[in-house]
Amino acid sequence: MPNARKRSPWDASLIRRAVVDAFAKLSPRAVMKNPVMCVVEVGSVVSSIYLFSATGMDHGSFWFDLQVTLWLWFTVLFANFAEAMAEGRGKAQAAALRRAKSETTAVRLKENGRTEEVPSSQLRAGDIVFVVAGELIPGDGEVIQGVASVDESAITGESAPVIREAGGDRSAVTGGTRVLSDQIKIEVSSNPGETFLDRMIALVEGAERQKTPNEIALNILLAGLTIIFLLAVVTLQAIATYSMVPQSVFVLVSLLVCLIPTTIGGLLSAIGIAGMDRLVQHNVLATSGRAVEAAGDVSTLLLDKTGTITLGNRQASEFIPAPGVSKDQLADAAQLSSLPDETPEGRSIVILAKEVYGLRGREFSELQAEFIPFSATTRMSGIDMEGRVIRKGSTEAVAAFLKERGGSLPDEVRDTVEVVARSGGTPLVVAENNRALGVIHLKDIVKGGMKERFAELRSMGIRTIMITGDNPLTAAAIAREAGVDDFLAEAKPKDKMDLIQREQAEGKLVAMTGDGTNDAPALAQADVGVAMNTGTQAAKEAGNMVDLDSNPTKLIEIVAIGKQLLMTRGALTTFSIANDVAKYFAIIPAMFAGVFPVLAVLNVMHLKNAQSAVLSAVIFNALIIVGLIPLALRGVSYRAMSAEALLRRNLMIYGFGGLASPFLGIKLIDMIITALHLA
Numbered sequence: 001m002p003n004a005r006k007r008s009p010w011d012a013s014l015i016r017r018a019v020v021d022a023f024a025k026l027s028p029r030a031v032m033k034n035p036v037m038c039v040v041e042v043g044s045v046v047s048s049i050y051l052f053s054a055t056g057m058d059h060g061s062f063w064f065d066l067q068v069t070l071w072l073w074f075t076v077l078f079a080n081f082a083e084a085m086a087e088g089r090g091k092a093q094a095a096a097l098r099r100a101k102s103e104t105t106a107v108r109l110k111e112n113g114r115t116e117e118v119p120s121s122q123l124r125a126g127d128i129v130f131v132v133a134g135e136l137i138p139g140d141g142e143v144i145q146g147v148a149s150v151d152e153s154a155i156t157g158e159s160a161p162v163i164r165e166a167g168g169d170r171s172a173v174t175g176g177t178r179v180l181s182d183q184i185k186i187e188v189s190s191n192p193g194e195t196f197l198d199r200m201i202a203l204v205e206g207a208e209r210q211k212t213p214n215e216i217a218l219n220i221l222l223a224g225l226t227i228i229f230l231l232a233v234v235t236l237q238a239i240a241t242y243s244m245v246p247q248s249v250f251v252l253v254s255l256l257v258c259l260i261p262t263t264i265g266g267l268l269s270a271i272g273i274a275g276m277d278r279l280v281q282h283n284v285l286a287t288s289g290r291a292v293e294a295a296g297d298v299s300t301l302l303l304d305k306t307g308t309i310t311l312g313n314r315q316a317s318e319f320i321p322a323p324g325v326s327k328d329q330l331a332d333a334a335q336l337s338s339l340p341d342e343t344p345e346g347r348s349i350v351i352l353a354k355e356v357y358g359l360r361g362r363e364f365s366e367l368q369a370e371f372i373p374f375s376a377t378t379r380m381s382g383i384d385m386e387g388r389v390i391r392k393g394s395t396e397a398v399a400a401f402l403k404e405r406g407g408s409l410p411d412e413v414r415d416t417v418e419v420v421a422r423s424g425g426t427p428l429v430v431a432e433n434n435r436a437l438g439v440i441h442l443k444d445i446v447k448g449g450m451k452e453r454f455a456e457l458r459s460m461g462i463r464t465i466m467i468t469g470d471n472p473l474t475a476a477a478i479a480r481e482a483g484v485d486d487f488l489a490e491a492k493p494k495d496k497m498d499l500i501q502r503e504q505a506e507g508k509l510v511a512m513t514g515d516g517t518n519d520a521p522a523l524a525q526a527d528v529g530v531a532m533n534t535g536t537q538a539a540k541e542a543g544n545m546v547d548l549d550s551n552p553t554k555l556i557e558i559v560a561i562g563k564q565l566l567m568t569r570g571a572l573t574t575f576s577i578a579n580d581v582a583k584y585f586a587i588i589p590a591m592f593a594g595v596f597p598v599l600a601v602l603n604v605m606h607l608k609n610a611q612s613a614v615l616s617a618v619i620f621n622a623l624i625i626v627g628l629i630p631l632a633l634r635g636v637s638y639r640a641m642s643a644e645a646l647l648r649r650n651l652m653i654y655g656f657g658g659l660a661s662p663f664l665g666i667k668l669i670d671m672i673i674t675a676l677h678l679a
């Protein structure tokens with residue numbers, strides 16, 4: 001992400017902005033969203049009114065009442081500050097992205113075949129534009145002709161140029177990025193205001209953030225606890241009045257605020273926002289908070305082979321003719337069948353035929369021919385011309401094609417296919433009419449460092465499955481080389497979906513990374529669907545996350561961030577509730593020690609007096625929110641270990657810590673404020 005990317009969340013300008021925002025968030029509309037803090041704010045308002053009313057002024061304890069009131073306001077402000085801090089980096093990034101949204105002129109194709117210049121803001125989905133080296137791409141779209149290297153640093157922060165090309169799985173381009181070489185023809189896919197950049201801005205800014213079902217459930221629990229304590233405090237006042245020690249509004253509000261779960265209530269939304277922000281720092285844009293949480297519980301990961309595990313630039317490396325067929329004959333048919341084939345595979349075949357076999361280049365438009373484009377379902381492509389029916393494709397697809405025409409696949413060709421596949425290559429069989437002409441060897445390379453990354457996923461308890469449209473032998477060779485746990489070969493788009501649904505039916509959460517149009521249905525079905533930024537528009541729209549770095553093993557970070565988010569929320573909830581229980585022991589004995597001497601045994605802290613006890617508890621309650629902001633933003637430390645061990649460890653640290661800290665903290669504050677004669 002540009003500019004703001006490496007900025008620390010503790011940058012002075014971010015803090016300054018968060019302080020201002022903390023006050024802005026006092027508005028009733030903002031605070032309404034958080035039931036616990038809403039109660040604290042109402043308490044602060046009530047105390048303030050009492051403080052300056054006639055009864056409050058001559059009450060004799062103005063100094064105490066004033067301090068309590070101020071600390072109540074601080075409690076709300078600290079919670080607001082936490083949320084504002086969590087939002088800060090995203091807002092700064094959004095501002096940087098807005099600057100990247102510059103207006104350019106686009107060269108648009110008119111209906112009469114001529115071109116016209118229009119401002120990029122006038123482009124609509126379906127328009128065709130041309131972009132040449134040096135120009136900015138005027139809108140999101142799909143490359144429909146040509147190849148170019150593109151500088152996408154405005155979006156990804158990555159300065160190395162990337163290849164964008166028609167036909168394959170690397171066809172999507174983003175408005176605001178720059179073409180560095182060559183020329184491309186683009187079909188625009190978005191309308192003004194709905195571009196990737198617009199969505200990205202809204203996302204990092206948090207404008208689209210919705211509470212996740214987990215967050216809503218936790219909020220309901222916290223609201224329930226708040227109501228219970230509200231009733232408890234009202235009842236307590238009845239008892240106190242009966243015992244002739246009615247308590248002041250200030251003491252009652254203090255008691256209430258100390259008992260309700262203000263720590264987690266104040267930090268909950270900051271934890272969620274910080275989790276999304278951590279993803280953004282890893283160049284992942286998540287459109288749903290729910291997906292981030294699901295990532296924390298994922299147990300199966302599906303990856304697509306070509307372009308995800310391998311570099312995805314399958315290149316023809318050799319033509320291997322069938323017995324009785326010359327190399328030239330095979331090269332000629334391979335070239336003819338690929339002339340209009342805009343896939344990387346197709347283009348590489350044309351190049352191989354020309355450069356290595358010396359075939360002269362031909363223009364498809366000059367031939368009387370019909371092109372049959374490749375599809376993931378037919379697994380074949382080819383042309384029909386002047387009585388010649390030429391096809392190239394996967395072994396089984398071509399074998400079926402030959403059988404239909406009364407031919408068959410010779411054993412020698414099957415042997416060649418096997419040799420190519422065992423080496424990890426993709427064999428394409430070429431056939432003309434009812435005769436097999438030979439095999440094209442397509443080579444692809446497994447990306448570096450895959451084995452180690454998959455081993456890491458395994459230690460997190462995640463099973464990796466590679467799915468590919470390729471044949472089982474190639475799939476097995478690549479699966480072994482990449483170190484995935486399992487693979488599914490000859491998969492059609494529907495098979496990917498079915499596999500996901502089967503895993504989900506067993507109650508597993510499934511993550512999937514992919515880039516192709518044929519991956520889109522599966523990306524939509526997966527609980528966590530991570531589309532590669534290099535992929536097709538269809539894939540990017542179907543998933544619920546986009547990885548700007550297009551790194552399929554990014555899921556390791558995504559899972560870690562998801563787990564960290566869940567753990568942080570769990571840890572701070574435990575801490576908060578344990579904390580409130582402990583505060584009870586600070587305040588109640590102090591309130592009633594005068595009338596019920598037995599309560600003195602509960603007064604384990606030996607606080608100076610009733611006022612200092614109440615004030616210390618309120619101050620501690622407010623300060624603990626600030627103290628935990630770094631943890632809420634950074635997340636609790638995550639280590640790959642079993643869920644059970646993690647739970648035990650967290651209960652120990654945060655449960656015990658939550659119980660013990662108020663005793664120490666409140667005692668310390670009591671000593672300080674009595675020394676300063678504040679109470």
Ligand SMILES: Nc1ncnc2c1ncn2[C@@H]1O[C@H](COP(=O)(O)OP(=O)(O)OP(=O)(O)O)[C@@H](O)[C@H]1O
Binds near residue numbers: 341374467471516
């Ligand atoms: N341009 C093409 N013309 C003819 N056949 C092709 C072409 N491209 C690929 N094939 C064949 O179709 C098969 C399936 O391709 P598809 O793109 O569906 O899957 P894949 O790219 O091999 O795997 P993945 O799902 O990992 O992307 C390939 O294995 C190959 O045999």
Ligand SMILES: [K+]
Binds near residue numbers: 257260261621
């Ligand atoms: K509290």
Ligand SMILES: [Mg+2]
Binds near residue numbers: 169306469516
């Ligand atoms: Mg593919």
